[in-house]
Amino acid sequence: MDDNEPRKGAGIRAGSQFRFFTRTTLPLLTGNYAVNLDQLLKGITLSDDSIIYYHTHHYLIQHHYLTPSAPNDFAYWINFRLGESSLAEEISAIDIFDYNSLGEYKAKLINVISNFIKYGKGKRKTRETEINERFNFMKAITFAMDTGKSAFTLQEFHDILKTTSIFSFYYHYFEAHFRINIKTSNDFSMWIRNELKIPELAKKISNLDPYTITMDNLKLNIIKLVEGYL
Amino acid sequence: MASINDYKSIAGEEIIEEIQKLASFLKGKIIQNINSTSVGGGVAEILARMIPLLKETGVDARWDLIKGDGKFFEITKKIHNALHGMNIDIPEQDFKYFTEVTERNLKEINFNGDVVFIHDPQPIGLIQVKKRPGHKDKKFIWRCHIDISNANARAFNFLKKFIDNYDYSVFSSPLFSKKLTIPQVLISPSIDPLSDKNKELSPETISGVLEKFKIDPSRNIVTQISRFDRLKDPLGVIDVYRLVKKYVDCQLVLAGGGATDDPEGMEVYKEVVEKAGDDKDIFVLNLPPESNIEINALQRASTVILQKSIKEGFGLTVSESLWKSKPVVASGVGGIFLQITHGRSGLLSKTIEGTALYVKQLLQNASYAAELGKNAREHVRHNFLITRHLRDYILLFIKAGLETRENTIFLE
Numbered sequence: 001m002d003d004n005e006p007r008k009g010a011g012i013r014a015g016s017q018f019r020f021f022t023r024t025t026l027p028l029l030t031g032n033y034a035v036n037l038d039q040l041l042k043g044i045t046l047s048d049d050s051i052i053y054y055h056t057h058h059y060l061i062q063h064h065y066l067t068p069s070a071p072n073d074f075a076y077w078i079n080f081r082l083g084e085s086s087l088a089e090e091i092s093a094i095d096i097f098d099y100n101s102l103g104e105y106k107a108k109l110i111n112v113i114s115n116f117i118k119y120g121k122g123k124r125k126t127r128e129t130e131i132n133e134r135f136n137f138m139k140a141i142t143f144a145m146d147t148g149k150s151a152f153t154l155q156e157f158h159d160i161l162k163t164t165s166i167f168s169f170y171y172h173y174f175e176a177h178f179r180i181n182i183k184t185s186n187d188f189s190m191w192i193r194n195e196l197k198i199p200e201l202a203k204k205i206s207n208l209d210p211y212t213i214t215m216d217n218l219k220l221n222i223i224k225l226v227e228g229y230l
Numbered sequence: 231m232a233s234i235n236d237y238k239s240i241a242g243e244e245i246i247e248e249i250q251k252l253a254s255f256l257k258g259k260i261i262q263n264i265n266s267t268s269v270g271g272g273v274a275e276i277l278a279r280m281i282p283l284l285k286e287t288g289v290d291a292r293w294d295l296i297k298g299d300g301k302f303f304e305i306t307k308k309i310h311n312a313l314h315g316m317n318i319d320i321p322e323q324d325f326k327y328f329t330e331v332t333e334r335n336l337k338e339i340n341f342n343g344d345v346v347f348i349h350d351p352q353p354i355g356l357i358q359v360k361k362r363p364g365h366k367d368k369k370f371i372w373r374c375h376i377d378i379s380n381a382n383a384r385a386f387n388f389l390k391k392f393i394d395n396y397d398y399s400v401f402s403s404p405l406f407s408k409k410l411t412i413p414q415v416l417i418s419p420s421i422d423p424l425s426d427k428n429k430e431l432s433p434e435t436i437s438g439v440l441e442k443f444k445i446d447p448s449r450n451i452v453t454q455i456s457r458f459d460r461l462k463d464p465l466g467v468i469d470v471y472r473l474v475k476k477y478v479d480c481q482l483v484l485a486g487g488g489a490t491d492d493p494e495g496m497e498v499y500k501e502v503v504e505k506a507g508d509d510k511d512i513f514v515l516n517l518p519p520e521s522n523i524e525i526n527a528l529q530r531a532s533t534v535i536l537q538k539s540i541k542e543g544f545g546l547t548v549s550e551s552l553w554k555s556k557p558v559v560a561s562g563v564g565g566i567f568l569q570i571t572h573g574r575s576g577l578l579s580k581t582i583e584g585t586a587l588y589v590k591q592l593l594q595n596a597s598y599a600a601e602l603g604k605n606a607r608e609h610v611r612h613n614f615l616i617t618r619h620l621r622d623y624i625l626l627f628i629k630a631g632l633e634t635r636e637n638t639i640f641l642e
Binding site: 022024025026027028029030031033050080131132133134136138139140141142143144145146163164165167 | 401572
């Protein structure tokens with residue numbers, strides 16, 4: 001940016017502050033498990049949103065320093081335990097941000113697996129894993145709390161974001177999608193659009209694909225985008 | 231003993247701040263831990279670290295013990311082995327004696343906790359206090375530290391009638407999960423990065439240990455640290471080494487304990503020594519239990535670390551090696567799946583030949599090995615350090631004190 005060009009966001013003070021929350025989870029075991037594709041399908045069908053959410057997101061937070069090759073547990077297990085790489089790829093490629101609810105995503109997941117069993121390679125019998133390689137259906141209790149940090153300006157927002165934990169970042173970027181129920185949005189974009197009135201920055205942040213880069217890099221990319229407006 | 235602040239530089243300052251903030255939600259609550267021994271064994275070891283750390287964060291954590299005589303602990307040992315899947319016949323009078331000792335402890339223990347955290351099967355019967363006057367508002371949690379996936383049905387059914395009365399149960403691995411009527415929380419084991427077994431060591435200490443065992447530091451070292459136990463497949467490890475050695479020079483270290491106080495351990499140790507034969511590059515080290523610095527040094531000096539277990543609930547030695555940024559080749563069994571993502575934070579194998587192939591790849595591709603090691607350390611940092619364990623316990627105590635059934639809880 002040219003030094004003489006007016007800074008686009010530096011001087012704006014929001015009417016409402018951005019409060020940084022953080023989140024952490026306690027995993028719960030359901031006692032249900034699958035050792036083959038039919039059982040997995042049945043388990044998914046019986047699963048509530050919290051189970052689907054756990055298996056599509058915990059990988060991201062557990063491996064936030066890695067580029068996820070199979071960004072959800074279903075795809076990972078189908079690939080590495082059942083050896084059905086094409087089905088795993090199809091499931092990995094389902095864009096969760098295309099769905100406004102986990103119920104819709106779950107329906108798509110059921111559809112893909114059912115079709116595979118009915119028409120695809122699944123017409124032949126797929127592998128049955130050993131008991132210690134089983135898919136364990138789990139969910140988690142999420143605890144959200146205020147970090148006590150808040151920003152009124154883009155500069156303050158930038159400075160806090162730089163030091164905030166990956167869990168706080170996850171809460172505002174990933175979980176927000178399902179909490180605010182607006183397609184391709186997140187807490188950061190909402191605040192920047194509505195309070196700082198910088199819609200182009202909000203859009204750039206929303207347009208990042210969070211499921212194909214590491215969370216650490218995603219956070220860095222957002223910080224860099226914000227720096228372009230300071 | 232390390233303070234909570236000593237973990238800031240390892241786990242991250244924001245993580246310690248988060249733990250302290252979470253702990254503040256337990257202000258005024260008493261967390262009463264009860265188990266059967268204050269020394270010896272994994273549970274006492276964990277509590278001896280956890281209680282001071284909880285206290286330091288402001289949690290009023292207490293620790294009480296049940297009392298039992300030799301006969302009682304012989305019975306609980308039988309129950310323990312039966313829960314591990316051993317085919318043991320436990321006579322009815324043993325269960326009766328277990329109940330009698332439980333009754334005595336129910337009279338003696340002062341149940342002062344808002345949350346009563348009972349560890350393992352020995353004190354499990356204390357849940358009966360819940361039905362007695364003055365205890366209905368307390369929350370009771372049963373922490374199962376052992377693998378009960380193949381439990382003897384008779385032993386498990388005896389315990390199940392107690393388990394069903396708890397508010398929560400806690401297991402160390404998804405594989406240990408059973409169909410229960412109460413919620414089951416997953417809390418994985420952890421390692422302490424500041425303990426003798428995991429702390430940073432000076433190059434002099436490491437070379438001193440290698441010198442003591444006459445291991446050549448200038449050549450590749452392939453290591454498996456584990457008890458001399460058939461389930462750890464030490465004989466298979468020697469087969470792996472021989473396949474590797476056909477193409478890549480290396481030494482093999484098989485180090486562990488358990489050969490002195492366990493008759494089967496001694497038998498396995500002798501088999502390993504016999505199979506190693508007169509190969510001067512195989513080091514079979516039967517170490518005493520206090521050899522934490524030696525194990526730490528051997529892990530840090532290794533080029534590749536193996537964990538060729540046939541069965542594994544949760545491989546603590548795997549986490550220890552990953553924490554030391556070592557490339558690990560482990561069997562794809564049990565809890566090891568939680569610890570290693572194949573091709574990212576280590577390699578998972580099934581066979582002797584497959585394990586040998588991966589070891590050769592790692593010995594000949596230092597940058598690949600380093601990349602796996604780097605990811606491995608990060609994975610442990612975020613998932614298997616004692617700070618995560620501490621946080622999980624605090625979350626569990628908070629949850630136990632709340633009546634909500636919601637999956638998302640806003641703490642204010």
